[in-house]
Amino acid sequence: MNGNNQPTSGNDLARFAGLNTFMRLPAQDSAAGLDVAVLGVPMDIGTSWRSGTRFGPQQVRNESAMIRPYNVQTGAAPFDALQVADIGDIAINTFSLSDSLRIIKEAYAGILSHNVIPLTIGGDHSITLPLLRAAAEKHGPLALVHVDAHADVNDEMFGEKETHGTVFRRAYEEGLIIPSKTYQIGLRGTGYTAEDFTEAQGWGFQHFLAPDLWHKPLTDLGQSITKEIGPDQPVYVTYDIDSLDPAYAPGTGTPEIGGLTTPQALQLIRALRGLNIVAADLVEVSPPYDTSGNTALTGANILYEILCVLPGVAYR
Numbered sequence: 001m002n003g004n005n006q007p008t009s010g011n012d013l014a015r016f017a018g019l020n021t022f023m024r025l026p027a028q029d030s031a032a033g034l035d036v037a038v039l040g041v042p043m044d045i046g047t048s049w050r051s052g053t054r055f056g057p058q059q060v061r062n063e064s065a066m067i068r069p070y071n072v073q074t075g076a077a078p079f080d081a082l083q084v085a086d087i088g089d090i091a092i093n094t095f096s097l098s099d100s101l102r103i104i105k106e107a108y109a110g111i112l113s114h115n116v117i118p119l120t121i122g123g124d125h126s127i128t129l130p131l132l133r134a135a136a137e138k139h140g141p142l143a144l145v146h147v148d149a150h151a152d153v154n155d156e157m158f159g160e161k162e163t164h165g166t167v168f169r170r171a172y173e174e175g176l177i178i179p180s181k182t183y184q185i186g187l188r189g190t191g192y193t194a195e196d197f198t199e200a201q202g203w204g205f206q207h208f209l210a211p212d213l214w215h216k217p218l219t220d221l222g223q224s225i226t227k228e229i230g231p232d233q234p235v236y237v238t239y240d241i242d243s244l245d246p247a248y249a250p251g252t253g254t255p256e257i258g259g260l261t262t263p264q265a266l267q268l269i270r271a272l273r274g275l276n277i278v279a280a281d282l283v284e285v286s287p288p289y290d291t292s293g294n295t296a297l298t299g300a301n302i303l304y305e306i307l308c309v310l311p312g313v314a315y316r
């Protein structure tokens with residue numbers, strides 16, 4: 001065993017006991033000395049339908065207590081090579097969305113001043129815009145793997161330019177992402193006009209609609225995306241839990257029927273191995289609509305799977 005942090009074993013302390021950190025990892029105050037920093041952004045003031053994602057980080061951490069350090073399905077042993085800890089939550093202004101987005105960006109920039117890969121637990125999807133702003137400041141324009149039921153490319157919502165439904169239009173306009181290397185996977189549902197779906201394709205975004213993915217393994221898609229992006233390009237991965245069908249993830253703010261399955265989620269993420277992932281988030285888990293805890297449990301495992309494909313992970 002090396003000197004890296006390890007999740008507390010369920011054989012040493014009952015899984016329902018101890019600090020509520022991701023995978024029961026050690027907590028620390030900053031990202032100093034870490035390869036990967038897990039953080040929460042407990043916010044839902046950017047959402048337009050069902051609230052509750054402010055409780056997402058807490059519940060995802062709680063459900064992560066059952067995840068063990070070795071991924072028997074892929075051979076990944078992330079804690080063998082990476083120093084990982086939970087650095088707590090960003091203290092947002094719960095009465096102001098605009099101020100919260102400023103706070104998130106500044107706090108995230110501070111985290112990125114260290115040589116670290118942040119894994120963020122949301123929170124509604126509006127948190128991704130300030131995260132992208134800070135990540136692009138450090139790494140330059142990013143390739144984007146965006147798994148979601150919604151493209152989130154509205155111009156405005158109720159006159160507001162920065163909400164959970166406008167994130168990727170703002171990211172495109174601000175040059176934070178590379179349009180030709182932006183992949184939006186799992187899109188479905190309804191829109192106000194056809195342009196809701198076609199305009200972003202005109203910018204260069206690549207869309208993969210959920211019905212076209214039904215009953216298909218997503219390994220080939222993930223490998224194709226990995227090959228197109230290449231091993232050197234910095235990549236941001238954002239995973240909205242509503243990309244999954246509500247049968248798998250009912251606890252979310254804007255559910256859409258006809259979504260991806262949990263096995264497809266695992267196939268897709270595992271096929272991203274080899275990408276230069278510099279940051280990632282898991283958003284839109286809403287515990288008040290998640291009475292069984294299954295949505296948060298799924299979210300916790302998706303975040304773990306992303307951890308398992310980060311650069312530098314050891315495989316046994």
